[in-house]
Amino acid sequence: MSPRETVQTAFRFEQVxxxxxxxxxxxxxxxxxxxxxxxxxWRERVVPYVVGRHFGHREKPITVDRSHDAFGTIFHIGxxxxxxxxxxxxxxxxxxxxxxPDELIDWDEISEYLDPFPDSFRMCGLAMGLFERSWLMxxxxxxxxxxxxxxxxxxxxLDGILxxxxxVMDKIVARMPLDAYFGGDDWCDQRTxxxxxxxxxxxxxxxxxxxxxxxxxxxxxYVLHSCGxxxxxxxxxxxxxxDGLESLQAESMNVYKLKRKxxxxxxxxxxxxxxxxxxxxxxxxxxxxxxxxxxxLGEGGxxxxxxxxxxxxGTPIPNAAAFIETxxxxxxxxx
Numbered sequence: 001m002s003p004r005e006t007v008q009t010a011f012r013f014e015q016v017x018x019x020x021x022x023x024x025x026x027x028x029x030x031x032x033x034x035x036x037x038x039x040x041x042w043r044e045r046v047v048p049y050v051v052g053r054h055f056g057h058r059e060k061p062i063t064v065d066r067s068h069d070a071f072g073t074i075f076h077i078g079x080x081x082x083x084x085x086x087x088x089x090x091x092x093x094x095x096x097x098x099x100x101p102d103e104l105i106d107w108d109e110i111s112e113y114l115d116p117f118p119d120s121f122r123m124c125g126l127a128m129g130l131f132e133r134s135w136l137m138x139x140x141x142x143x144x145x146x147x148x149x150x151x152x153x154x155x156x157x158l159d160g161i162l163x164x165x166x167x168v169m170d171k172i173v174a175r176m177p178l179d180a181y182f183g184g185d186d187w188c189d190q191r192t193x194x195x196x197x198x199x200x201x202x203x204x205x206x207x208x209x210x211x212x213x214x215x216x217x218x219x220x221x222y223v224l225h226s227c228g229x230x231x232x233x234x235x236x237x238x239x240x241x242x243d244g245l246e247s248l249q250a251e252s253m254n255v256y257k258l259k260r261k262x263x264x265x266x267x268x269x270x271x272x273x274x275x276x277x278x279x280x281x282x283x284x285x286x287x288x289x290x291x292x293x294x295x296x297l298g299e300g301g302x303x304x305x306x307x308x309x310x311x312x313x314g315t316p317i318p319n320a321a322a323f324i325e326t327x328x329x330x331x332x333x334x335x
Contacts, residue, residue: 003049004179007121010301011221011244013264019298020049020121021305021327022269028313029320036321045328050269050304051117052182052246054127054225056104056168070099073136086139091146091153098160101168110176121179123223126168129185130204131195133161147199154203162207166214173218180221180244183211188228190252197232209240216241223269227308229253234261242266249308251275259297269304271297272323278307279315283322290326305330 001009001016009016023046025033034040059067059075067075072087088096104126114122128136134157135143146154169181185204187193193200215222223244224237229252230245237245245266248255250273259268271293272278277286290305297303305327311320 002119003047004119004121007049007304008179010303011267013267013301015299015301018330019294019303019305021047022050022052023324023327024307024309025311025315025320025324026313029311029315029317032317033321033324036317042324042328046324048117048120050123050306051114051120052123052180052223053110053113054125054182054184055106055110057127058106069136070103071133071137072096081136083136083139086137086142088138088157091138091142091150093153093156093160098164101164101171104164104168105171107175110172114176122176123178123180123182124172124176125182125184126165126172127184129165129183130158130161130207131185131187134158144195147195147203151202158203158207162210165211169211169215169218173220178220180223181215181218182223182225182246184225186227187233188226188230188252190228190249192229193232194228200233201236205236205240208237208242212241212243223267227252231258234258234266238262238265244269246270246306247308249273249275250277251308255293256296259303263300263302267302267304268297270306270308271303272305272307274307274309274311274315278311278319278323281319283318286319286322287326290323291330294326294330 003020006016006020010020057069059069061067061077062074065077066084067077073083074085076082076084110124114124137157138146143154187195187200187204212222221243223246224242225246227247227249231253243266246269248268248270250271255271262268272290277289293305
């Protein structure tokens with residue numbers, strides 16, 4: 001089977017061996033990994049089962065320390081998504097002009113990323129989902145307060161964001177051959193749902209259902225990247241038809257319990273924690289956990305092995321190599 005066919009088989013919840021993987025790591029690790037493996041030849045063994053990317057969040061410099069995005073929010077340069085001045089200082093869209101889809105899509109960027117992998121399971125999508133875009137436009141604390149004090153405004157704002165996402169989805173699917181649309185939204189911290197489950201159901205669940213339904217009408221699976229402890233949302237995500245969930249931060253939830261809940265109904269991608277085990281464990285512990293992920297989450301299909309985030313720079317090379325080696329040699333590790 002091709003890499004794409006292998007992942008498609010897993011997404012049909014059929015047993016597949018080897019279990020496909022999506023190995024991501026910071027490129028600063030490359031020299032150390034090359035030295036560990038003795039040459040660059042090891043890279044040829046990494047099968048590109050999945051290629052996926054979010055696009056559309058670009059910041060243009062205003063001054064040496066400030067930038068702005070297509071939506072009008074001003075950021076402080078030097079940190080990730082450091083909002084200095086949200087585009088909506090008040091809970092109102094009066095006078096606001098939304099960016100057009102073409103202002104967010106860089107076709108050359110997308111093609112450069114996807115074109116080298118015609119046989120992979122390919123997915124991409126607009127960065128910053130409903131919640132993420134709403135707090136970038138309004139400010140993080142502000143949008144949470146708005147949900148309580150001015151819910152009508154929040155509904156109006158989220159409808160505008162949803163409409164833009166759907167129009168971008170239409171354009172992408174019409175032009176790029178994809179296997180899945182790659183959405184993303186971080187609703188959860190490492191404990192639970194940040195705005196509370198009831199408000200998530202009020203503001204986000206029905207709009208996510210619209211997005212997933214629209215994606216299915218276009219003939220694609222919908223894969224969601226979502227960080228944190230998403231376990232409290234599992235039943236709701238199943239109900240609205242989510243096809244795949246990516247990240248699976250092991251430090252936030254029991255990924256094995258989640259697999260048992262969604263088995264045969266939702267595919268999972270990720271599961272290897274990069275906050276504790278990969279940076280602070282030892283190679284033997286990492287190999288053991290990688291084999292467990294392959295054997296237990298891979299049972300019955302519906303799983304793509306991967307780190308919950310790209311393995312970060314500064315990770316001990318023997319630890320990163322232990323995970324990669326075990327993924328590449330998994331046939332020998334299966335009972």
